[in-house]
Amino acid sequence: MTNFSRRKLIKTGLSAAAGVTGLGVAAGLAKNYGLIPPDHAGIWGVGETLNYASYRLLTNHSMAREFARSEISATPLANEMSPPSDEFKKLQAGGFADWRLAVDGLVDRPGAFSLEQLKSFPSRSQITQLACEEGWSYVAEWTGVPVSHVLEAAGIQPHARYVVYFSIDPDWWDSIDMTDALHPQTYLAYGMNGGDLSVGNGGPLRMRVPRQLGYKNVKFITRLAVTDDLRKFGKGLGSASPEGGYAWFAGV
Amino acid sequence: MAEMSRHSALVRATHWIIALSSLALLLSGVEILISHPRFYWGENGNVLTPVLFKLPIPSSRQLVPTGYGYVLPDQNGWSRSLHFQSAWLVVLTGLVYVVAGFVSGHFRRDLLPRGEDVSWRALWRTVATHLRFERPSAAEAWSYNLLQRLSYLFVIFALFPLVIWTGLAMSPAFTSAFPATVDLLGGRQSARTLHFFAALLLLLFLLVHVGMVWFAGFRSRMRTMIRGRIDGPLEGA
Secondary structure, three states: OOHHHHHHHHHHHHHHHHHHHHHHHHHHHHHHOOOOOOOOOOOOHHHHHHHHHHHHHHHOOOOOOOOOHHHOOOOOOOOOOOOOOHHHHHHHHOOOOOOEEEEEEOEOOOEEEEHHHHHHOOOEEEEEEEEOOOOOEEEEEEEEEEHHHHHHHHOEOOOOOEEEEEEOOOOOEEEEEHHHHOOOOOEEEEEEOOEEOOOOOOOOOEEEOOOOOHHHOOOOEEEEEEEOOHHHOOOOOOOHHHHOOOOOOOOO | OOOEEOOOHHHHHHHHHHHHHHHHHHHHHHHHHHOOOEEOOOOOEOOOOOOOEEOOOOOOOOOOOOOOOOOOOOOHHHHHHHHHHHHHHHHHHHHHHHHHHHHHOHHHHHHOOOHHHOOHHHHHHHHHHHHOOOOOOHHHHOOOOHHHHHHHHHHHHHHHHHHHHHHHOOOHHHHHHOOHHHHOOOOHHHHHHHHHHHHHHHHHHHHHHHHHHHHHHHHHHHHHHHHOEEOOOOOOO
């Protein structure tokens, strides 16, 4: 072996080692700072991680765009929906008086809230856009209680990292990190455009996460579970969406 | 002819990475588009809103009125993931290419129109050459003609930035941090419509580009873009 090629070999080896070490350090840092999404494995993991990590680095305190009342859409599309279950129809017949939102997991006071109790909390309104991953959108005024208020009422424990939320439809659940859960625009919405939230739009209670796309805004919410580990839920991917091929993080 | 360098290794590597990622973006973009082949202007737009225009194709969603009696399968899950992963690759590779292009003098030397070419006469001459479908001369294998320079500059400094900007303007997360990126375009639906047209122009560029490579001599041009050298006889010379 000539000197030249040996030098080249050493140089290549050193740069490869530096590259691998660099990647390892970056991955470790990303994990420490909570920049890795639960669906980071598989062929799309790199893209999903870059999307979520840049969201976390860029947008911790940013607010979703709010609009003037004049920009509210006349057609807040309800979208397709599976027919309501018997359980849902029974609750609907009773005017949702028996609807309960269970709050459990890493909270000091697990329990359940009725809609009336949720409405007795300070209500907030936002005129924001709901954008579907398919491409369509509408602007509406949403009224509800910030998720942060409900969680604080239940007492969040310090090692909480995610809030998992469940629809009355057992196949439909999702989760957000604590930064999103405690964000001032993240609501449990019960009103829209001045009236009650219609069933088509997710009434009586819908998760509203305006910095993410429509499918993150799960309808008919019955339970919040605070956790430090998403692997305990479903297939461990953080939501029903990745199980159906869609990304957990839906900010793009 | 002796082996001589035509395209630097960096230009060749970034060319092929961007070519492959762009094809992936095109394919996944079409799949995503099929779920809602309708376009609007402003902030609001859905199946209950009047369209700016719509494409006469079937859709992968039941709710979209297309006039077709069937609904295509939903491919948005993997399409979206492929779209964003390829977009990252294009943006990062594009950044390397652009920075290197300025530093190495590639833009100034190879893409900026030459002094003697900055005239309507020169522009007309090269347009006329193209319109007569004259095969490029041997000298042209060594440098780009005026129309090539102008279209490459337009793609690199206008179309790619526009398609990236309009893409980001559709992200509710990104626009929460940088609301001006969507407000300047007139709203989310405007951004989506502009994204479609920018992609259409990129597709047009791709077709003309490949067509011209074919015309100039596909095998020799491909060999040059892969290996960087012009060796062997020049086709079309």
